[in-house]
Amino acid sequence: MxxxxxxxxxxxxxxxxxxxxxxxRSTAETFGIPLAVLLEITHRCPLQxxxxxxxxxxxxxxxxxxxxxxxKVLSELAEIGVLQVHFSGGEPTARKDLVELVKHASDVGLYxxxxxxxxxxxxxxxxxxxxxxxxxxxxxxxGVEEGLADRVGGYRGGHRKKLEVAKWTRELxxxxxxxxxxxxxxxxxxxxxxxxxxxxxxxxxxVANVQYYGWALKNRAALMPTxxxxxxxxxxxxEARERxxxxxxxxxxxxxxxxxxxxxxxxxxxxxxxxISPAGKVLPCHAAESITGLDFxxxxxNHSIAWIWQNSDAFNRYRGTGWxxxxxxxxxxxxIDFGGCRCQxxxxxxxxxxxxxxxxxxxxxxxxxxxxxxxAEGDTNRFIYRNFAGGTLESExxx
Amino acid sequence: xxxPRHISVSEASRPVLPRHAKLKYDETRKVWVILAPERVLxxxxxxxxxxxxxxxxxxxxxxxxxxxxxxxxxxxxxxADVIVMLQDLADKGFLxxxxxxxx
Numbered sequence: 001m002x003x004x005x006x007x008x009x010x011x012x013x014x015x016x017x018x019x020x021x022x023x024x025r026s027t028a029e030t031f032g033i034p035l036a037v038l039l040e041i042t043h044r045c046p047l048q049x050x051x052x053x054x055x056x057x058x059x060x061x062x063x064x065x066x067x068x069x070x071x072k073v074l075s076e077l078a079e080i081g082v083l084q085v086h087f088s089g090g091e092p093t094a095r096k097d098l099v100e101l102v103k104h105a106s107d108v109g110l111y112x113x114x115x116x117x118x119x120x121x122x123x124x125x126x127x128x129x130x131x132x133x134x135x136x137x138x139x140x141x142x143g144v145e146e147g148l149a150d151r152v153g154g155y156r157g158g159h160r161k162k163l164e165v166a167k168w169t170r171e172l173x174x175x176x177x178x179x180x181x182x183x184x185x186x187x188x189x190x191x192x193x194x195x196x197x198x199x200x201x202x203x204x205x206x207v208a209n210v211q212y213y214g215w216a217l218k219n220r221a222a223l224m225p226t227x228x229x230x231x232x233x234x235x236x237x238x239e240a241r242e243r244x245x246x247x248x249x250x251x252x253x254x255x256x257x258x259x260x261x262x263x264x265x266x267x268x269x270x271x272x273x274x275x276i277s278p279a280g281k282v283l284p285c286h287a288a289e290s291i292t293g294l295d296f297x298x299x300x301x302n303h304s305i306a307w308i309w310q311n312s313d314a315f316n317r318y319r320g321t322g323w324x325x326x327x328x329x330x331x332x333x334x335x336i337d338f339g340g341c342r343c344q345x346x347x348x349x350x351x352x353x354x355x356x357x358x359x360x361x362x363x364x365x366x367x368x369x370x371x372x373x374x375x376a377e378g379d380t381n382r383f384i385y386r387n388f389a390g391g392t393l394e395s396e397x398x399x
Numbered sequence: 400x401x402x403p404r405h406i407s408v409s410e411a412s413r414p415v416l417p418r419h420a421k422l423k424y425d426e427t428r429k430v431w432v433i434l435a436p437e438r439v440l441x442x443x444x445x446x447x448x449x450x451x452x453x454x455x456x457x458x459x460x461x462x463x464x465x466x467x468x469x470x471x472x473x474x475x476x477x478x479a480d481v482i483v484m485l486q487d488l489a490d491k492g493f494l495x496x497x498x499x500x501x502x
Contacts, residue, residue, distance in 0.1 A: 033427065035439050081427025083434055111421060111434040135419045136436035175419045175436050175492075203492050204436065246490055 031271055031319070033309060036084040037077055038275035040286065041070060041101070045091040047117050048154030048385035048392075049142065051181060051216035051223060054090060055289045058388050059278040065299070067097040071104045073276060073299050078108040080306045088115040090278065099128045106133025113138060115179070118165035119158045126165065130172045137169045138177040138206075144192040152186065154385045154394075166200045177204040183223035184376060187233055194240045198248055205248055207237055209255040213287045213343045218391060221380040224372050230258055256358035257372045261333065262340025263358070269318040269342055274309060282308045284315055287343040291352045318342050323353055327361045406496050408459060408485045410478060413497045415455035420493040422450050435493050446484055455497030459485065 043058040065073070077085065085105055092098055093116055105112045113136045114129065126137075139162055143149035149159035169176045178197040182190065190207065197205040209230070210216045210223050225233070237252045244250070256263050266273045266285045275286050280299040283289065289296065294317060297308045309315060317323060321334050328339040339345070340356025348357045349364060357364040384391040408414060416422060421434045422442075431447045433440040442450065452462045463481050467474040488494045 036437075081425070083423070083425065083432065083439060084437075109423070113436060135421070135434070138436075173418065175417075177436060249492075 031310070033081045033306065034272050034274060035082065036086065036273075037082050038086045038088055038273075038286065039070075039073075039092075040088050040090060040275060040277050041065075041092050041098075042095050042278050043090040043388075044094040045089055045117065045386075046094070046119055046155055047091070047158065048387055049152060049181070049215075050154075050219040050383035050385055051183065051210040052386040053211075053214065053216075053286050054386070055287065056214050056218070056390065057289070058090075060388065063279040064095075065278065065280045067100060069280065069299070070097075070101050073280075073305070074101065074105045074110060075108050076299075076305050078105075078110050080304075082110065084111040084113065086113045086115050091117050091120060093118075093120045093125070099125070099132050102129055102134050103132035111135050116140070116165075117153070117158070118162045119155060121165050121168075123168045126168050127172060130174055134174065136175050136177065138179050139166055139169070140179045140181065141193065141196070142181070143186045144189040144196055148186060148189070152383070154383075163200070166202070170201045175204075176200060176202040177206060178202045179206045179208060181208050181210055182225075182233065183210045184225040184229065185223065185381060187225055187229045190233055190236050191240075194236070194244075194248070194250070198244065203249060204251065206251045206253070207233070208251075208253040209233070211253070211255065211341075211344075212257065213341075213347050214290055215384075215386045215391070217347055218384050220372070221375040221378060222383055224257070224376040225255065226376040227258055227373065229376075230254065256340070256344075256356075257369060259358060260360040261358075262337050262356040264337045265341035265344075265356070268338040270309075270315040271319070271338075274315075282312070284318075285343060288314070290343050291346045294352075318352065325353055325355075328355050331361065406489050406494065408482050408489055408494075410460040410463075410482075411458050412485075413455055413458045414453045414485055414489070414494050415497050416450065416453070416493065417495040422447070433493060440493070445480075446488075449481055449484060453485070 040054070042061065042064055043054050044061055074085065087098065087102065092114060095101070102112050112134050114134055115138045118139045141149065141159070141162055142152035143159065146159040150156050166176055178200065180193045194205065209225070212220050216223060234254070237250055241250050270284050273285065275283050276299065277283055277289070281289065281296040282299060282305060283296055288294065294314045296314045297303055297312045299305060321338070324334060324339055328334050340358050342352040344358060345354045345356045346352035348368060355362040357368045359365060382394040384393050406412065419436060423432055423434060425432050431442055433442055448466070449462060452465060459481055460478070463474055463478040466481070467477050485494060
């Protein structure tokens with residue numbers, strides 16, 4: 001899932017705008033319901049990617065919302081004006097009721113995207129999903145050949161299966177997005193990943209450099225690219241965008257460590273995005289639970305989703321600019337990037353209200369940038385695999 | 400399967416939105432939208448009217464005839480505008496062409 005969910009308004013001919021229709025760009029008192037919502041319906045996943053965007057503390061299956069609870073959530077989302085949902089995880093196809101949930105989402109008028117690792121899908125199940133009204137499939141790839149890709153995912157045979165499912169997706173006339181999460185150990189394969197996407201007849205490719213919180217932060221030394229690698233990556237993306245115009249759309253997310261200005265994370269906290277965790281927590285971002293001291297409301301509470309979005313403390317805590325400290329408080333960019341990423345600020349400084357150290361104006365920027373550079377030049381390549389046990393170090397000879 | 404991916408819109412084309420691009424009236428925001436993979440497009444009023452007529456039966460010429468009659472406007476000007484609008488949508492991958500009927 002990329003962070004570039006678009007502009008804060010929905011202009012005519014919006015090219016990338018899963019955004020909320022806001023009346024003005026000011027620190028509006030009220031925020032319209034987002035156009036799209038990410039549903040992390042389970043944290044269970046057969047893959048163990050070391051940069052997984054799920055929190056380090058995963059929800060066990062016993063805590064997951066039931067089929068009826070998810071259906072109620074879907075109906076409520078449609079009613080309050082959400083237009084698209086992304087079924088994600090963990091691995092959403094690990095839920096036995098996925099077809100039923102997609103069907104229900106379609107019945108209440110939601111546009112449905114599936115964000116999947118693909119390895120659990122059969123052709124029959126994919127076909128059932130299509131019949132249930134599924135509109136779009138996004139498949140993650142960890143590399144371009146099975147040696148590296150299966151090692152990164154920690155799942156043997158995964159890459160081959162993904163290629164097969166991508167083919168079925170197009171045979172069923174579903175649009176396909178290839179999601180490629182990039183880092184030091186696979187960036188050299190980028191040109192081939194672009195070609196693979198064309199060969200698979202994908203409409204979109206997300207070249208998403210790892211964002212370093214949660215699992216990825218644990219694995220930063222094994223994943224952080226060098227500045228030279230990143231410059232080359234940008235050059236390759238720009239060249240491919242030009243060459244493949246009209247055939248393949250390429251969305252590009254850079255790792256913010258090497259940027260001078262922080263990203264406008266989630267379009268600004270509580271401005272245009274929320275997600276729902278397997279256990280039903282309504283979150284301003286999929287990593288938000290990593291910030292301690294915030295109390296996130298659940299769809300199982302007495303409150304409606306609209307109420308939680310508008311009024312809950314967790315959403316209002318970092319909305320707008322009133323919460324800011326210096327240097328954000330008086331910064332001319334404060335309503336452009338909203339101080340960057342709250343989760344990253346918390347993870348690296350211990351206070352989510354601090355300036356995201358990705359920003360060159362943060363007093364910690366220099367230290368962190370130098371550290372990342374050192375790690376990128378280092379030879380720590382072993383992964384800590386993501387799992388319910390809090391992570392497992394890759395053995396010396398891989399896997 | 401839908402029609403060919405990258406189509407060239409002409410007077411004889413019989414375009415239709417593919418199944419993954421859905422034209423819908425958004426009751427909450429009181430605007431028409433086209434829902435597409437990870438995108439929400441906001442078509443203007445004319446585009447909405449054109450797309451509502453693009454049912455895979457009518458060709459672009461028929462659509463232009465109807466609009467010319469409705470707005471008492473020169474057909475050729477309307478036809479040119481309709482083709483530009485639809486081609487733009489097609490270039491973004493959000494338009495397909497109906498196949499010849501087999502029955």
